[in-house]
Amino acid sequence: MSGTVTMSAAPLAVSLGDPAGIAPELIAEAWTRREGSNLAPFFAVGGAGLLAAAAHSRGIALPVIRIASPAEAITAFAHGLPVLGDEDASPAFGMPSREGAELALHSLTQAVRLAVSGEAGGIVTGPIAKSKLAEVGFTQPGQTEFCADACGVAHDDAVMMLAGPxxxxxxxxxxxxxxxxxxxxxxxxxxxxxxIVAQALARDFGLSPARIAITGLNPHAGEDGRMGREEIDTIIPAIEALAAEGLAVTGPHPADALFAAHQRDAFDVALCMYHDQALIPIKTLDFDAGVNVTLGLPIVRTSPDHGTAFAIAGKGVASPGATIAALRMAGECAARRAAEGIPA
Known part of the structure; x- marks a missing residue:
């Protein structure tokens, strides 16, 4: 589902996530694979010493280049990992702390600010430990809501999409x-x-009209009301109204059959009724390459679709696949917006 990256006008900002987790080492690993993975220029916000230590834990000799502004990342990126800001934390992999949470919140706040101002072409957010962030003033349910608030977008209009190959x-x-x-x-x-999904897929993924498959809630999509009436009373009327607007929607589809290999080519995205109905198939098919994309924002925001993984942090075994995929996807979306003249 990826194409060739065209460099966007501004580099991507990457927030560190929890410094005790796997994000710092995977950011470092992603930089070393920038050419083979066709990644657009990016810079980390804070954590220069932490990133060097995390790279060392994976056997990577990471050149870190401190930059004074995001614009400097374009040139610096070929020679080392650009890092903006002096904020840092002591390496303590697998041991989350208040110090680490303060760095994580600072990194996230600054990265989002730079994306909103247009100094960054988009943001890629590292996984956080919400309970630790709450101790240092983080009040939102998660990073999606944090980004929505910074953009002046209602939480319900910031839509989570999980995307993989x-x-x-x-x-x-x-x-x-x-x-x-x-x-x-x-x-x-x-x-x-x-x-929101249809508009975002057209703007950021070039899918117009996007083919949208909508699942049922109940087994067998309710089987004509014998297994529940949500399809008849709610889902089908919504689909009919959307189709009347010209959207390419189908459904309600039984979720137990929709994700079979021979079915997946018939749609661009599946809208599912609840969390596990959407996440089980994506994590089964694309666990190490899954990307969390926030649709409906005026900025580009992606994140690897995994958590902090404290248990394996610093051990050099975490896969960088999802981080690389999140960076690549953010770069592609930012480049498409730049080409269309859409402000970052």
Whole structure:
């Protein structure tokens, strides 16, 4: 699902995530693979010493180049990993701390600010430990909501898409109990988020019109009401309204069959009713190359689709695949916006 990167006008800003996790070492690894992975220039926000130590834990001799402004990253990127800012933390892989959380929050705040101002072409966010960040003033449910607030976008209009080489999925409801999902699903929710997805796939992925498959909620998509009426009362009316607007939507599809190999070529993205319905197939097919993309923002934001992985941090065994994929995808989206004259 990736194409050739055209360099965007501004480099990507990368936030460190929790310094005790695997993000710093994977940022370093990604820089060493920049040419073979066709990555656009990027710079890390803070953590110069931490990144060097993380690289050393993987046996990488990482040249770190301190920069005074994002613009300097374009030239510096060929010679070393550009790092903006003097903020740092002591290496303590696998042991999250307040010091590390303060660096993570600073890095995230500055990276988002630079993307909003247009000094960065987009942001790639490293995984965080939300409980630790909460101790130092982080009040949002997650980084998606943090980015939405910085952009002046309502949380409900910042849509999470999981994307890999084989599949794209969007969960319409995310971090809520399964028992709450039926009440949260409304015609308006389905229609509003489907429109956001269609617009974003056209703008950032060149898919116009995007072919959108919408799943059912119940087994066998309700089987004509015998296994639940959500499809009849809510999902089908929403699909019909969207189709009347000219969107290329189909469904409701039984989720147990939609993701089979012979079905996946028929759609560009699957809109799923709840968290696991969307994340199980993407993590099964593309675990080491999955990217979390936030749709509906005026900035480009991606993140590797994995957590902090404290248990393996600093051991040199974490796969860089998802970090590289997140950087590549952010670069492609930023380049497409730059080519279309869309402000960063």
């Amino acid at each position: 084989n599949l794209r999925t969007v969960p319409l409801t995310v971090h809520v109990a399964l028992t709450q999902v039926p009440a949260l699903l409304t015609r308006d929710l389905i229609a509003r988020k489907t429109r």
